[in-house]
Amino acid sequence: ETGVTQTPRHLVMGMTNKKSLKCEQHLGHNAMYWYKQSAKKPLELMFVYNFKEQTENNSVPSRFSPECPNSSHLFLHLHTLQPEDSALYLCASSALAGGLSTGELFFGEGSRLTVL
Amino acid sequence: SQELEQSPQSLIVQEGKNLTINCTSSKTLYGLYWYKQKYGEGLIFLMMLQKGGEEKSHEKITAKLDEKKQQSSLHITASQPSHAGIYLCGADRKGNKLVFGAGTILRVKS
Secondary structure: OOOEEEEOOEEEEOOOOEEEEEEEEOOOOOEEEEEEEOOOOOOEEEEEEEOOEEEEEOOOOOOEEEEEEEOOEEEEEEEOOOHHHOEEEEEEEEOEEOOEEOOOOEEOOOEEEEEO | OOOEEEEOOEEEEEOOOOEEEEEEEOOOOOOEEEEEEOOOOOEEEEEEEOOOOOEEEEOOEEEEEEOOOOEEEEEEOOOOHHHOEEEEEEEEEOOOEEEEOOOEEEEEEO
16 A cells, blocks of 8 residues: 555546545655646645645645645645646645654655646 | 756766766755656655755765755766656755755666
């Protein structure tokens, strides 16, 4: 069983659809992250959750809506996306020490999103 | 310009050759991380450097941190096809915010 599991691995959606990406970690971590990886661009941090509380929203458009019901699960709800939102969305988790990440992130395999 | 600049952007080496990938930060480095990614997959943690002058090795991969120059280098000795992939450096920004460079694509020819 992998530490961080993302589903679905591939998703194709129209601009008017509503879909969700799911991330689950079995590592006992208390911090979870969403990153976006587009071709030839650096990984972009989108959201950070510590102990289920959102601590970072990196100016992400409201058409991306994260949800963290508990420390093991993280969702990214998608609605009215644009073709330029097509990318690999990576979820990660890390342990926290004194409220700060220990630095080592464990990544899922990613969800490849294509918006038509 | 990006916070973390990696060079080269891509690299093709003959199996058995050594290579170096560099990462330069435009801001003070408090922690520098190296990750490896196979195309379309998640990132695998390689190592973390926190102190100036620190050097760490894992198998044939060595990373060094030059805090004054705000740079880190990743050196692979006697490259193998298994080393192929994308190498990314990451840096701590304000607590839990880990930012990354654009990555260096490494191909190893047999």
